[in-house]
Amino acid sequence: MSSRFLPLADVADELNVTESQVYHLVRSGDLAAIKIGGRGQWRVERAKLEEFIERKYAETAAWVADNPLLARDATE
Structure with missing residues (x-):
């Protein structure tokens, strides 16, 4: 059974970022x-x-929807 609470170091590992970023x-x-x-x-x-x-x-999906790759799509 996994722990209910995680130290910041474990959260950093899960997100693949630094502990200072967490x-x-x-x-x-x-x-x-x-x-x-x-x-x-x-x-x-x-x-x-x-x-x-x-x-x-x-948030990422909303950002992608609001920022289409028009320049790239026009060159293909």
Whole structure:
């Protein structure tokens, strides 16, 4: 059974980005996380990570729809 909460390093591995990029996503509010423990370590709930990924797919699809490759299509 996988853990409900992931440390930022594991989130970075899942997204194939750096840990500092994940920290920025958390601090900007783009990726929901909680701070726990005496040293205030960040944890991201697996469900929140999946919601973030789905939101990014939707944002990317909207961007692609709004930015067609007209120049490339005209040369083919």
